[in-house]
Amino acid sequence: HKMLNLLFIVLLMGKQSSFLIQFPFVVILRGDVLTVTSWLAPIVWEGTFDSAVIDGIYKPLNVTIATTVFAVGKYITYLKDFLESAEKHYMVGYNINYYIFTDQPENIPAVTLAAGRSLWSLRVPAFNRWQEISLQRMSFIRKAIEEQIRKEASFIFCLDVDMRFDNHWGAEALGNLVAVIHPWFYQASRDSFPYERRPESLAYVHADEGDFYYGGAVFGGLIDEVYKLTGTCEEHLVIDKGKDIEAVWQEESHLNWYFIYNKPTKLLSMEYLWSDEKVKITELKVVRLSTIKKNLAAVRPN
Ligand code: GAL
Numbered sequence: 124h125k126m127l128n129l130l131f132i133v134l135l136m137g138k139q140s141s142f143l144i145q146f147p148f149v150v151i152l153r154g155d156v157l158t159v160t161s162w163l164a165p166i167v168w169e170g171t172f173d174s175a176v177i178d179g180i181y182k183p184l185n186v187t188i189a190t191t192v193f194a195v196g197k198y199i200t201y202l203k204d205f206l207e208s209a210e211k212h213y214m215v216g217y218n219i220n221y222y223i224f225t226d227q228p229e230n231i232p233a234v235t236l237a238a239g240r241s242l243w244s245l246r247v248p249a250f251n252r253w254q255e256i257s258l259q260r261m262s263f264i265r266k267a268i269e270e271q272i273r274k275e276a277s278f279i280f281c282l283d284v285d286m287r288f289d290n291h292w293g294a295e296a297l298g299n300l301v302a303v304i305h306p307w308f309y310q311a312s313r314d315s316f317p318y319e320r321r322p323e324s325l326a327y328v329h330a331d332e333g334d335f336y337y338g339g340a341v342f343g344g345l346i347d348e349v350y351k352l353t354g355t356c357e358e359h360l361v362i363d364k365g366k367d368i369e370a371v372w373q374e375e376s377h378l379n380w381y382f383i384y385n386k387p388t389k390l391l392s393m394e395y396l397w398s399d400e401k402v403k404i405t406e407l408k409v410v411r412l413s414t415i416k417k418n419l420a421a422v423r424p425n
């Protein structure tokens with residue numbers, strides 16, 4: 124039986140077709156995309172997991188998943204859709220603590236949350252450059268983990284707010300240290316990854332290094348892992364600032380540096396971070412979370 128399955132897989136692979144085979148109990152396979160990294164971290168795509176099995180593992184643990192978003196300045200206008208769509212698709216059935224970092228807690232929209240889900244607001248100053256909000260994010264998350272989150276949750280996801288959930292985004296995304304492949308660089312070659320290339324920055328990545336280009340809009344994992352990640356990025360951001368150098372993509376550049384030396388244990392495919400501005404490709408069977416097309420001039424302070 125095993126041999127027959129193997130033969131079947133080999134035959135299909137030979138045809139180079141985009142396929143999905145699901146044998147009972149054992150083999151679930153996507154042949155058209157990379158589903159595992161060279162360090163054996165899974166890359167999560169539709170067709171590589173069974174939600175019922177995953178929920179069977181995580182639901183009994185009664186885990187709480189912290190979820191941070193920054194809704195500063197005009198970005199607060201994204202919060203309503205973000206939260207409403209999250210209530211429909213994001214970790215449905217799990218305990219969620221949303222931590223909303225904002226300069227205007229009074230403008231947090233009233234959104235009905237399901238049982239086991241709650242929302243906290245954490246005050247941050249208004250900044251006059253959007254880059255500053257990005258740069259300070261690591262430090263605010265690190266502090267919040269230290270002071271509050273670590274007592275209240277066991278996993279954390281740090282998400283951008285200018286996004287909308289469109290489909291199931293669930294417990295299959297949980298892992299020790301989780302990164303998402305940036306949708307604009309899925310098929311790009313390493314030399315075109317927008318890493319920081321100036322050696323003066325601590326986010327500097329040498330031309331011979333780097334596995335994937337990860338998006339800063341989604342990262343997460345166990346609280347302690349993300350505490351280490353945000354702490355290290357914060358230190359590096361502070362040192363860079365002292366040298367008056369700002370990495371090309373702010374905290375995303377430092378995040379990418381971090382993931383080269385601290386390999387993520389799970390990677391999320393572009394299903395987990397898509398963009399409304401991208402033309403869909405055949406490998407994308409489902410969009411779970413998408414960046415909203417925005418008028419940057421209208422929402423950014425600079
Ligand atoms: C953009 C994204 C930025 C940054 C950049 C990297 O699509 O909006 O936040 O990730 O890609 O090139």
Ligand code: MN
Pocket residue numbers: 283284285340414
């Ligand atoms: Mn964003």
